[in-house]
Amino acid sequence: MNDILIVYYSLFQHTRNLAVEIAKQTGGTLRELIPEKNYSFDYNTAAKEVRNEISRRFCPKLIFGNESIDGYQTIFIGTPNWFKTLAPPVMSFLKQHDFTGKTVIPFCTHGGGGFCQIENDIARECLKSITLPGLAVNGTFTSEEVTNWLKLIRYESLGKV
Numbered sequence: 001m002n003d004i005l006i007v008y009y010s011l012f013q014h015t016r017n018l019a020v021e022i023a024k025q026t027g028g029t030l031r032e033l034i035p036e037k038n039y040s041f042d043y044n045t046a047a048k049e050v051r052n053e054i055s056r057r058f059c060p061k062l063i064f065g066n067e068s069i070d071g072y073q074t075i076f077i078g079t080p081n082w083f084k085t086l087a088p089p090v091m092s093f094l095k096q097h098d099f100t101g102k103t104v105i106p107f108c109t110h111g112g113g114g115f116c117q118i119e120n121d122i123a124r125e126c127l128k129s130i131t132l133p134g135l136a137v138n139g140t141f142t143s144e145e146v147t148n149w150l151k152l153i154r155y156e157s158l159g160k161v
Contacts, residue, residue: 004028005069008078009089011039011046014109015078018137021146022076022107026155029072033065033089050082059092066096074103077122081108081136084116094125102126105153106134114138 006028010016016032023030037060039046053060069075077094079086086108104126108118115136123131135149 002027002029003071003073004076005031005072005074006076006078007031007033007065007090007093008076008107009033009035009065009080009087009093010078010109011041011080011087014137014139015080015107018107018109018135018141018146019076019078021141021143022078025143025146025150026076028074028076031065031067033093034063035060035089035092036063050088053088054083054085057091058088059095060088062089062092062096065089066093069097069099069102072102074105075099076105076107078107078109079118081110081113081116081118084113084118085121086118091121091125094122099126099129102129103132104129105132105155108134108136110136110138112138 004026006019006023008015008019019030039049079090106119106122108115119134132153
């Protein structure tokens with residue numbers, strides 16, 4: 001097993017597509033976070049559900065993706081930007097693991113809002129980790145964009161790219 005994990009939550013597959021590209025370029029293991037209760041596939045209904053959960057700081061139970069991270073040193077964490085922060089299933093994952101001494105690298109997909117508070121929220125939950133600058137993608141992306149980001153954060157100097 002390699003020591004790279006790419007964890008993500010994706011409702012409409014945008015974040016998943018980015019996670020797959022990161023896995024392709026790093027050789028990392030993909031792990032999708034699946035909450036016990038699915039969100040609606042209707043955007044407006046899902047937005048109401050998510051806004052409610054975020055305002056209550058609700059962390060849904062995960063039925064998949066919450067396995068141990070002990071064997072991994074580098075963890076990419078992906079989420080859609082939902083109301084300026086990360087998706088509740090990602091917060092559930094963060095709260096249930098110890099990231100001490102690990103390298104954490106955030107990434108997100110968004111509809112124009114960029115990272116907003118996502119990088120800060122991840123860093124706050126992973127205080128004893130090394131957090132590298134993330135990648136925020138609006139809509140589509142190219143594999144070259146991901147390659148350039150990995151070079152920018154000097155990820156290739158760790159022998160990973």
